[in-house]
Amino acid sequence: MSCETIRLVSLNPSTNHFVCHCQGTGWVVVEGKGAQECGCRIRAKIIRKLERIPPEYEHLRIESVAPDLKRHPKQAFVWQTVKRHPDRCYLLCGRSGVGKSAVMWALYAHAVEQYRPAVAMSLSELIEDFRRAEAVGYQNEYLAELYPSKLRTRSDRWFVGIDDFHLGRPTRFAGEMIYRLLDAAYSYRHQLVVTSQLDRRGLERHWAEAGDGSGKAIMRRLMEINGATYLTLPETDGRLEERRADGLYKKKAAFEDIVN
Numbered sequence: 001m002s003c004e005t006i007r008l009v010s011l012n013p014s015t016n017h018f019v020c021h022c023q024g025t026g027w028v029v030v031e032g033k034g035a036q037e038c039g040c041r042i043r044a045k046i047i048r049k050l051e052r053i054p055p056e057y058e059h060l061r062i063e064s065v066a067p068d069l070k071r072h073p074k075q076a077f078v079w080q081t082v083k084r085h086p087d088r089c090y091l092l093c094g095r096s097g098v099g100k101s102a103v104m105w106a107l108y109a110h111a112v113e114q115y116r117p118a119v120a121m122s123l124s125e126l127i128e129d130f131r132r133a134e135a136v137g138y139q140n141e142y143l144a145e146l147y148p149s150k151l152r153t154r155s156d157r158w159f160v161g162i163d164d165f166h167l168g169r170p171t172r173f174a175g176e177m178i179y180r181l182l183d184a185a186y187s188y189r190h191q192l193v194v195t196s197q198l199d200r201r202g203l204e205r206h207w208a209e210a211g212d213g214s215g216k217a218i219m220r221r222l223m224e225i226n227g228a229t230y231l232t233l234p235e236t237d238g239r240l241e242e243r244r245a246d247g248l249y250k251k252k253a254a255f256e257d258i259v260n
């Protein structure tokens with residue numbers, strides 16, 4: 001039996017070793033357990049998932065981020081929180097360019113490296129995917145990458161990342177699908193990470209346009225999920241410093257950390 005250890009330089013140490021015993025089939029038979037995925041197949045899957053990360057964030061890992069509390073206290077607080085609790089649910093709010101997506105992709109990479117099912121995309125990609133799946137109907141092969149019934153499982157804890165939760169038209173269809181998705185994520189205790197330029201109230205108003213009660217229902221599900229942590233990211237310190245230098249910076253950076 002061939003047996004080799006595959007090393008992955010870019011992955012974290014706990015996922016560095018995958019032993020291949022399958023001689024190319026991708027499966028190994030384990031006594032009493034039947035056919036199981038071989039290490040080489042698991043490794044290939046992890047690499048495929050990591051390749052989904054946009055180049056800007058591909059090397060970012062929670063483990064390697066070293067928050068500098070003295071120099072960037074507010075940004076550092078956010079990173080410290082996710083480092084300490086990488087498996088929690090988060091609603092990350094803040095203006096464009098403050099690093100919300102960086103946090104989301106770092107959490108995604110963390111979940112992937114634990115070999116958990118993980119998906120991350122923008123809200124508009126998600127809705128587009130739902131629409132395509134709906135349009136072709138169920139006879140067709142096309143299935144959305146993520147749909148509510150996929151989350152109705154207890155066997156794995158999913159990572160679901162939704163970027164830019166405030167972008168796109170809040171149509172009735174979008175509102176219904178998102179509610180069903182969040183409801184499944186909530187009921188089955190998956191990990192949800194959502195980013196948005198709008199805060200909680202802004203999001204509630206945004207989603208209220210999707211129809212009766214949608215705003216409240218969606219936000220209730222969002223905030224109820226495993227006691228989601230609500231983090232507002234301040235503007236990047238670089239930008240703050242620039243504005244301070246310009247004498248324009250008067251208001252204290254809005255920053256809240258409301259747990260539950």
Ligand SMILES: [Zn+2]
Pocket residue numbers: 019020021022023024025026027038039040041
């Ligand atoms: Zn193998």
